[in-house]
Amino acid sequence: MTDVLTDRGDAEQLRSRIAAELERTRARTALLTEAVDDNDLVRQHSPLMSPLVWDLAHVGNQEELWLVRDVGGREPVRCDIDDLYDAFKQPRRDRPSLPLLPPAEARAYLATVREKVHDLLDRVAFDSRRLVADGFAFGMIVQHEQQHDETMLATHQLRAGPAVLHAPPPPEPVARVAGEVLVPAGPFVMGTDTDPWALDNERPAHRVELPAYLIDAAPVTNGAYRQFIADGGYDDPRWWSGPGWRHRQKAGLSAPMHWRPDGDSWAYRRFGRWDRVRDDEPVVHVCFHEAQAYAAWAGKRLPTEAEWEKAARWDPATGRSRRYPWGDDEPTGTRANLGQRHLWPAPVGAYPAGASPLGVHQLIGDVWEWTATPFRGYPGFAAFPYREYSEVFFGDDYQVLRGGSFGTDRAACRGTFRNWDYPIRRQIFSGFRCARDAHPEQAHR
Ligand SMILES: [Fe+2]
Numbered sequence: 001m002t003d004v005l006t007d008r009g010d011a012e013q014l015r016s017r018i019a020a021e022l023e024r025t026r027a028r029t030a031l032l033t034e035a036v037d038d039n040d041l042v043r044q045h046s047p048l049m050s051p052l053v054w055d056l057a058h059v060g061n062q063e064e065l066w067l068v069r070d071v072g073g074r075e076p077v078r079c080d081i082d083d084l085y086d087a088f089k090q091p092r093r094d095r096p097s098l099p100l101l102p103p104a105e106a107r108a109y110l111a112t113v114r115e116k117v118h119d120l121l122d123r124v125a126f127d128s129r130r131l132v133a134d135g136f137a138f139g140m141i142v143q144h145e146q147q148h149d150e151t152m153l154a155t156h157q158l159r160a161g162p163a164v165l166h167a168p169p170p171p172e173p174v175a176r177v178a179g180e181v182l183v184p185a186g187p188f189v190m191g192t193d194t195d196p197w198a199l200d201n202e203r204p205a206h207r208v209e210l211p212a213y214l215i216d217a218a219p220v221t222n223g224a225y226r227q228f229i230a231d232g233g234y235d236d237p238r239w240w241s242g243p244g245w246r247h248r249q250k251a252g253l254s255a256p257m258h259w260r261p262d263g264d265s266w267a268y269r270r271f272g273r274w275d276r277v278r279d280d281e282p283v284v285h286v287c288f289h290e291a292q293a294y295a296a297w298a299g300k301r302l303p304t305e306a307e308w309e310k311a312a313r314w315d316p317a318t319g320r321s322r323r324y325p326w327g328d329d330e331p332t333g334t335r336a337n338l339g340q341r342h343l344w345p346a347p348v349g350a351y352p353a354g355a356s357p358l359g360v361h362q363l364i365g366d367v368w369e370w371t372a373t374p375f376r377g378y379p380g381f382a383a384f385p386y387r388e389y390s391e392v393f394f395g396d397d398y399q400v401l402r403g404g405s406f407g408t409d410r411a412a413c414r415g416t417f418r419n420w421d422y423p424i425r426r427q428i429f430s431g432f433r434c435a436r437d438a439h440p441e442q443a444h445r
Contacts, residue, residue, distance in 0.1 A: 011126050018121060018138045021411060025145045026114065028340065028409070029059060032152045035164040038103045044096040046158040048427050053103050054085070054095045055148045055155075060110035061085040063141050066385075068113060071137050072120040077112055088388060131385055139197030139411070140385075146409035153340060153407040154427050156271055157258070163272030170342040170406070173280065173349030177361045180214040181311070182442055188314040189321040190306055191378050192416045201390040202416040204380045205321075208306045212438035215303055215311045218348040218361050219369060219433045220294060223279030225286075226266065228294045229255055239296040244289030247424050257285035257426045270344050280347040282367045282431045288399045288423035291370040291432035303435035305373035305400045305418070312356060312363040312403070313415040324415050325356035325363050331410040336365035339409045345431070346406075365408070367431030368401040368419055375400050375420035393420055405429030 033041060033056050041053040050058075061081060068074050083089055084098050101109060124132060131137045156165055186209070192198045193205045228234075234254050237245045247253070258269045259277065266277040286294075295301050303311070313321040322328055324335070331338050335354035337346045345366040355361045363369075375390075375398040383391040398420040404413035407429050421428060 014126060014135050015121055018135050018142075019118070021142045022114070022117070022121075022138070025142050025149070025409070025411070026110075028149045029056065029110075029145060029152075032149055032156065032165075033103075035156070036159070040159065040161075041103050042096070042100070045155050045160070046427065047093045048425075049151070049155040049158060050092050050095045051100070052152055052155055053106055054098075054100055055152050056103075057081070057101050057106040057109060058085040058087065059145045059148050060106070060113045062144055063110075063117060064113045066137050066141055067120060068116045071124065071132055072116070074116060074120070077116065078109060081109075134196035136197060137385070140199070143197065143199070143412040146412040149340075149409065150405070150407045150412075150429075154429065158427060159272070161272060165271050165343060167341065167343045170337050170344065170346030171350045173347045175349040175352040175361075177218045177349045177352075179217055180436075181217050181358050181360050182438055183210070183213055183215060183307070183311055183314075183358060184316070185210065185212040185438075188310045188319075190309050190416075195323065195414065195416060197411075198414070198416055199389065200382065200384040201375075201377065201418050203382075204378060206379050208310070210306060210310055212442065213303070213307055213435055214438055214442070215307060215360060215435040216300075216433040217359060219282035219345075219367055219431050220291075221279060221348055222266075222268075222277045222281050222283050224298075225256070225283040225294060226277070226279070228297050231297065233293060233297050236297075239293040240289065241292055243423070244292055247287075247289050248293075251424070253287075253290065256283055256290070259285075278347065280349070282345040282348065282362065284345055284367045284405070284429055284431045285426045286370075286430060286432070287426040288370045288430075290426070291430075292372075295432070295434045298434055300434035300436045302370055302372040302432060305371040305402065307435055308363070308369060308371050308402045309415065311358065311360045315357050317357065322415065324354075325360065326354050331364060331413070336362075336404075336410075337406045338365040338404055338413055340407050342406055344406060345429075363403050364413060364415070365404055366406055367403075368405045368408075368429055369403045370430060370432040371400045371402055373400045374398060375418070390418075390420075397422065399423050401428075401430060 033052055042051050044051050064077050126132055187207050189205050190208045191202050191205045259266045267274045268277045312325050315322055326335055374396045376394050401419040
């Protein structure tokens with residue numbers, strides 16, 4: 001009897017948590033799509049991006065497919081539009097010419113789907129079926145919408161015209177953070193079996209043995225990156241990989257995206273405003289090739305994905321891997337710059353409460369960090385709930401990014417979360433930190 005009551009209580013708690021996450025996420029989607037007029041919603045602001053109105057209806061369509069139809073077994077709301085909003089059938093460049101739902105119709109569609117989802121959420125039994133256990137499908141849909149919100153935020157950054165998004169600036173530094181941190185040799189557990197809303201590519205948990213290495217205590221800053229530019233880093237093929245140099249030549253790269261010279265310094269356009277580049281902020285809007293070239297110039301390299309995760313999760317006191325650098329508790333506004341609370345990365349030293357036990361700062365939030373590792377499945381990987389979520393992207397084409405950015409929501413960010421993109425992409429909120437092998441005398445200290 002007690003057990004039944006407890007289970008029922010847990011289910012009710014889960015129901016209200018899911019309802020709150022769905023609402024919180026929808027409020028962000030509304031903010032991003034109501035900040036501009038209909039004309040801006042249907043336009044394509046960059047060939048790299050969808051019109052915002054495509055993202056909007058796509059979010060509703062995925063929610064309908066997975067929750068209304070699959071989990072709920074209910075009648076389709078609009079099966080006539082499935083193909084239009086299928087990301088695999090419609091390349092981004094073609095999306096503006098599709099007969100998309102106009103903004104008002106897209107909003108009405110989202111509202112209808114959401115009403116059905118609330119009705120389903122009231123009745124669903126979180127039984128042992130993998131799709132519903134611990135509310136997984138609902139968590140997947142929340143993360144999916146948050147990921148599109150970050151994509152829409154990147155579209156806003158590419159949009160020409162005056163500023164329409166506003167947020168307070170990130171906090172000022174309160175700790176001096178510089179140099180490197182030694183991560184001793186030894187095993188750690190990478191990935192997870194237990195995080196209920198973790199996606200297929202974060203699983204399974206597995207032991208990884210790493211030699212000792214040094215990792216930067218903070219992401220590479222604008223100030224450091226400016227030195228690379230000033231030292232002719234963009235013009236010296238020594239620092240670039242073969243494909244990196246070819247891309248640098250072809251694309252005419254000479255500074256991070258959205259930068260322009262400003263007297264003896266640089267200015268950086270963020271969401272419709274030009275600001276002077278601030279030296280103590282992590283550099284953002286660089287591609288993998290730029291990150292790799294900088295690291296080579298600095299006499300270092302990019303961390304592997306395993307090195308990044310060990311620095312972020314491994315607790316030397318217990319040997320356990322934690323959910324986040326600071327422990328298992330959820331991110332808060334004092335631990336990390338996440339969730340579009342601010343519109344750019346915080347200066348280094350702004351989040352001492354978010355540091356890892358070894359003293360590595362700002363691993364979560366601020367900027368996605370490029371790693372040296374191509375996107376692959378972990379040993380024992382099994383696609384769930386569909387191959388197109390991650391498996392079809394495995395291979396050498398995509399590099400893994402870790403840690404989330406100021407535009408990533410906490411629901412779509414944790415120590416195990418993996419993002420991936422082409423090595424030439426920089427419209428995303430991407431930066432990096434460097435690492436290097438430890439010398440034998442350091443490794444045994
Ligand atoms: Fe999607």
